[in-house]
Amino acid sequence: MARPVGDPAFEDLTARARIRDAAIRLFAERGVDGTTVRDIAAQAGVSPGLLRHHFGSKEALRESCDAYALDRLMKIKEEFVLDGKVANAGFLPSAHPAMLLLYKYITRSLLDGSAGTAALFDDMVALAEQWVGKHAPEVTDDYRAYAAVLVGMQSGLLAMHDHVSRALGVDVLTTEGYLRMAGAMADLYSHPLLDPEFVAKARRAMEPLRAPNPPTAAGTEPAAEGA
Amino acid sequence: MARPVGDPAFEDLTARARIRDAAIRLFAERGVDGTTVRDIAAQAGVSPGLLRHHFGSKEALRESCDAYALDRLMKIKEEFVLDGKVANAGFLPSAHPAMLLLYKYITRSLLDGSAGTAALFDDMVALAEQWVGKHAPEVTDDYRAYAAVLVGMQSGLLAMHDHVSRALGVDVLTTEGYLRMAGAMADLYSHPLLDPEFVAKARRAMEPLRAPNPPTAAGTEPAAEGA
DNA sequence: GGGCGGGCTATACGAGCGTATAGTGAGCTG
DNA sequence: CAGCTCACTATACGCTCGTATAGCCCGCCC
Numbered sequence: 001m002a003r004p005v006g007d008p009a010f011e012d013l014t015a016r017a018r019i020r021d022a023a024i025r026l027f028a029e030r031g032v033d034g035t036t037v038r039d040i041a042a043q044a045g046v047s048p049g050l051l052r053h054h055f056g057s058k059e060a061l062r063e064s065c066d067a068y069a070l071d072r073l074m075k076i077k078e079e080f081v082l083d084g085k086v087a088n089a090g091f092l093p094s095a096h097p098a099m100l101l102l103y104k105y106i107t108r109s110l111l112d113g114s115a116g117t118a119a120l121f122d123d124m125v126a127l128a129e130q131w132v133g134k135h136a137p138e139v140t141d142d143y144r145a146y147a148a149v150l151v152g153m154q155s156g157l158l159a160m161h162d163h164v165s166r167a168l169g170v171d172v173l174t175t176e177g178y179l180r181m182a183g184a185m186a187d188l189y190s191h192p193l194l195d196p197e198f199v200a201k202a203r204r205a206m207e208p209l210r211a212p213n214p215p216t217a218a219g220t221e222p223a224a225e226g227a
Numbered sequence: 228m229a230r231p232v233g234d235p236a237f238e239d240l241t242a243r244a245r246i247r248d249a250a251i252r253l254f255a256e257r258g259v260d261g262t263t264v265r266d267i268a269a270q271a272g273v274s275p276g277l278l279r280h281h282f283g284s285k286e287a288l289r290e291s292c293d294a295y296a297l298d299r300l301m302k303i304k305e306e307f308v309l310d311g312k313v314a315n316a317g318f319l320p321s322a323h324p325a326m327l328l329l330y331k332y333i334t335r336s337l338l339d340g341s342a343g344t345a346a347l348f349d350d351m352v353a354l355a356e357q358w359v360g361k362h363a364p365e366v367t368d369d370y371r372a373y374a375a376v377l378v379g380m381q382s383g384l385l386a387m388h389d390h391v392s393r394a395l396g397v398d399v400l401t402t403e404g405y406l407r408m409a410g411a412m413a414d415l416y417s418h419p420l421l422d423p424e425f426v427a428k429a430r431r432a433m434e435p436l437r438a439p440n441p442p443t444a445a446g447t448e449p450a451a452e453g454a
Numbered sequence: 455g456g457g458c459g460g461g462c463t464a465t466a467c468g469a470g471c472g473t474a475t476a477g478t479g480a481g482c483t484g
Numbered sequence: 485c486a487g488c489t490c491a492c493t494a495t496a497c498g499c500t501c502g503t504a505t506a507g508c509c510c511g512c513c514c
């Protein structure tokens with residue numbers, strides 16, 4: 001759909017690359033389980049058997065996509081941020097449209113549970129933890145939790161992009177929509193929303209909950225999902 | 228697993244209620260598509276055919292679960308918040324263990340795409356928009372986007388609970404883990420992380436991106452105020 | 455006490471999935 | 485030109501899914 005077979009730039013790619021690109025687009029859109037190898041093959045304009053010929057299995061194709069997406073992400077970040085083409089990494093997706101698809105893919109991959117993107121998440125938390133300790137040490141006592149929440153919220157916001165887009169009336173994974181969303185995020189990060197005293201009071205009121213060790217978990221016992 | 232068939236409280240429930248509870252737990256854990264009717268039936272201790280007898284179809288069962296979860300959520304919120312049993316709604320899941328499962332279910336339902344939970348999301352955005360306009364009008368110029376980002380981040384954070392839990396070394400959907408996460412969220416909301424001047428500068432630097440393709444009509448902001 | 459309704463099970467069906475395998479034809483190499 | 489390689493297709497297998505259907509069993513009412 002996005003890139004019809006007639007597209008010249010599309011037909012220049014090798015079949016292997018077309019399959020990979022189609023897989024990334026479909027995985028990003030519908031998730032791994034929601035995408036069939038036949039869908040990918042149709043989108044790439046090849047037969048389903050060719051996926052197996054080039055990648056071995058659907059899972060192997062997915063890992064290949066993960067690696068490719070991570071690699072592309074790093075390359076673009078290096079080029080644009082380290083070379084100073086964009087002042088603030090938060091605005092990067094506005095400057096490089098391919099980033100929007102990569103963000104979408106990686107966010108989905110985070111939800112689908114992939115070892116590679118989970119490691120990326122952990123790296124970002126470590127980076128954020130360092131950054132906060134260095135540039136804003138006064139915002140919290142618990143750097144680790146603060147960093148984890150920061151990264152979790154940011155990636156989670158992207159995971160909710162459908163709903164945010166609906167609320168805003170514009171797709172936040174377009175340049176226009178992303179800029180509006182990023183603007184609101186900048187507001188959120190630069191102005192306190194809650195009165196610190198009110199928060200301190202609420203925190204004190206909740207303190208008794210922390211002690212009791214039998215929370216009983218009347219519902220789930222989360223079976224720690226493997227790497 | 229979580230509620231073995233031997234559990235007395237479990238066996239007191241009607242088969243219909245056991246099916247619904249099992250479905251909510253499994254849908255919350257693995258998503259709708261990742262759960263089979265046979266899984267649910269096994270978890271509820273009944274035959275697969277009984278799901279169809281009571282609910283008609285998997286999709287109808289799912290809608291029934293949505294409605295039940297939303298209803299339970301509202302009931303608990305009324306009881307605890309409106310009755311003043313908990314000072315701050317943000318800490319509610321720490322005080323009522325069933326909330327953690329409900330949060331998990333609804334978050335997953337948001338990702339799976341359900342009309343009912345999408346409406347809940349929209350309601351929360353509208354509520355947040357009002358709240359910000361009333362209690363913190365100075366934090367942004369774009370109330371709508373600010374509210375959407377706020378709600379998207381908060382629900383998105385829950386969507387990323389696996390990764391946040393891994394980074395923290397504690398399951399954030401237990402009382403203990405949730406309290407730690409909520410503490411970090413409170414820090415985030417009550418202390419500015421970024422220097423407003425720095426943000427303003429970055430925003431100005433990104434301004435040219437707003438109208439990338441058409442060189443004319445640059446700088447004109449859509450200012451689209453939905454709703 | 456005999457029929458009857460409904461909660462419940464057993465079994466089966468068709469569709470769609472990932473995967474396997476045999477085969478085809480263009481292009482290179484000697 | 486013969487022979488080989490390899491990208492690529494066509495077809496099919498085995499499995500699991502949601503769904504459909506036929507029937508069992510037990511409590512209830514006249």
